[in-house]
Amino acid sequence: MSRQPTPPSTQAVQSAPISFTATTTTSTPKDRLASIQHHLTTQTRTIKMAASVFANVPAAPADPLFSLIAAYKADTFDKKVDLGIGAYRTDEAKPWVLPVVKKADAIIRDDPDLDHEYLPIAGLSSFTSAAARLIFGDDSPALAQKRVVSIQAISGTGALHTGAKFFSKFYPRPQNQKVYLSNPTWGNHVQIFENVGLPTTYYPYYHPATRGLDFEGLTNALRNADEGSIFVLHACAHNPTGVDPTHEQWEKIADIMAEKKLFPFFDCAYQGFASGSLDEDAWAVRHFVKKGFELCIAQSFSKNLGLYNERVGCYHFVSPPLADADVPAGDLCDVSMRIKSQLAIIQRSEISNPPAYGARIGDIVLNDPALFAEWKQNLETMAGRIILMRKLLVEKLKELGTPGDWSHVTKQIGMFSFTGLTEKQVMRLREEAHIYMTKNGRISMAGLNSRNVEYFARAVDKVVREIPE
Numbered sequence: 001m002s003r004q005p006t007p008p009s010t011q012a013v014q015s016a017p018i019s020f021t022a023t024t025t026t027s028t029p030k031d032r033l034a035s036i037q038h039h040l041t042t043q044t045r046t047i048k049m050a051a052s053v054f055a056n057v058p059a060a061p062a063d064p065l066f067s068l069i070a071a072y073k074a075d076t077f078d079k080k081v082d083l084g085i086g087a088y089r090t091d092e093a094k095p096w097v098l099p100v101v102k103k104a105d106a107i108i109r110d111d112p113d114l115d116h117e118y119l120p121i122a123g124l125s126s127f128t129s130a131a132a133r134l135i136f137g138d139d140s141p142a143l144a145q146k147r148v149v150s151i152q153a154i155s156g157t158g159a160l161h162t163g164a165k166f167f168s169k170f171y172p173r174p175q176n177q178k179v180y181l182s183n184p185t186w187g188n189h190v191q192i193f194e195n196v197g198l199p200t201t202y203y204p205y206y207h208p209a210t211r212g213l214d215f216e217g218l219t220n221a222l223r224n225a226d227e228g229s230i231f232v233l234h235a236c237a238h239n240p241t242g243v244d245p246t247h248e249q250w251e252k253i254a255d256i257m258a259e260k261k262l263f264p265f266f267d268c269a270y271q272g273f274a275s276g277s278l279d280e281d282a283w284a285v286r287h288f289v290k291k292g293f294e295l296c297i298a299q300s301f302s303k304n305l306g307l308y309n310e311r312v313g314c315y316h317f318v319s320p321p322l323a324d325a326d327v328p329a330g331d332l333c334d335v336s337m338r339i340k341s342q343l344a345i346i347q348r349s350e351i352s353n354p355p356a357y358g359a360r361i362g363d364i365v366l367n368d369p370a371l372f373a374e375w376k377q378n379l380e381t382m383a384g385r386i387i388l389m390r391k392l393l394v395e396k397l398k399e400l401g402t403p404g405d406w407s408h409v410t411k412q413i414g415m416f417s418f419t420g421l422t423e424k425q426v427m428r429l430r431e432e433a434h435i436y437m438t439k440n441g442r443i444s445m446a447g448l449n450s451r452n453v454e455y456f457a458r459a460v461d462k463v464v465r466e467i468p469e
């Protein structure tokens with residue numbers, strides 16, 4: 001039996017600060033009162049002046065993206081342009097509540113049986129199983145063999161954290177083995193893994209000269225990594241570059257990873273946003289599953305359902321293929337069952353159980369055939385507008401004869417484009433033209449619209465002429 005730590009005695013704690021036992025020899029009650037009063041004031045002053053035990057905590061830098069958003073909001077210039085935040089905007093530069101989400105919301109509001117009871121620890125199961133079918137496909141061999149564990153998470157970030165925490169506790173790895181992240185990657189990846197004690201390093205990904213994929217660098221890194229290394233892969237619409245491997249390149253990546261026994265940890269934050277098709281954007285994940293990998297996926301619904309602040313996501317873990325005879329009749333195969341139990345412990349200790357509203361929206365949209373079909377149209381609207389902006393921007397730059405080759409803007413896909421603008425050019429654009437983007441030259445394509453694309457193109461044209469690379 002484990003021994004409970006003994007709590008400190010209340011009496012000792014209460015009597016510690018001021019002792020009345022060592023009496024002084026003051027003669028009158030008035031003197032004694034003055035003495036006690038003096039004693040108490042000195043004590044109070046001492047307490048007030050004591051330095052915090054956290055006095056040596058260094059100040060952390062502000063989050064660059066959220067600082068950028070704040071700077072944009074504070075700017076009063078009427079033509080200011082926000083190309084920082086990775087959130088969809090309409091052609092009127094407004095956030096978009098998806099029509100299908102409005103319908104699901106109405107269903108929830110009108111439901112007389114709705115209550116605010118806790119969800120189960122693993123979340124809303126009708127939602128998590130639909131989310132699994134969405135990413136793996138209805139005909140997934142992993143789902144058929146009942147070797148997929150799905151647990152609701154606080155959106156993509158929470159799903160990444162849940163997975164990282166699980167790996168930090170259970171992944172059998174040599175000490176100091178690093179988690180490989182693409183160079184560059186979404187800024188939060190590093191701290192999510194390092195916060196749970198998993199050191200990170202980078203694998204080559206982006207080739208600045210071609211503004212495309214550094215396929216040779218990437219495959220060399222895979223070949224040279226220690227067996228069992230974890231590689232975080234963006235399932236589609238790579239953030240920040242907008243550069244994805246082709247199907248053939250994914251096949252090659254999967255072959256090397258299988259050969260070297262590397263562990264794929266997919267981050268899927270943009271399904272449906274890259275091509276407009278949910279199936280096409282799940283191609284890489286499904287290919288790895290078909291190849292028989294043990295893998296995991298952090299899945300976000302922030303972007304594709306436009307539910308940014310509702311924090312809707314899932315963490316899925318896929319165990320290796322089973323012999324037919326070992327496929328369980330029941331819920332999950334043995335190893336998946338055990339993994340699920342450990343994920344539940346992590347969830348219980350961190351958030352106890354996930355929030356319901358966004359998951360209910362996802363549940364309704366994913367499980368209702370008519371609403372699901374409508375969602376696909378909403379996705380096409382968003383992806384289509386972004387694709388159109390890519391075309392318009394390149395056309396405008398061509399018209400202006402802007403120095404440089406801008407064809408990468410239309411080749412890149414998803415929410416972002418890695419323009420190739422330098423930090424100096426980016427800062428000049430912010431100061432002079434009130435155009436806000438991250439320092440690495442990434443622009444959120446959804447921030448462009450038919451009203452500001454020309455203004456942006458002209459500003460880019462000016463800055464690349466005035467500040468050549």
Ligand SMILES: Cc1ncc(COP(=O)(O)O)c(C=O)c1O
Pocket residue numbers: 086154155156157158186234239267268269300301302308313
């Ligand atoms: C690559 C990538 N992963 C994960 C996320 C997580 O997003 P969220 O926590 O809002 O779902 C983002 C958001 O921008 C992202 O770009």
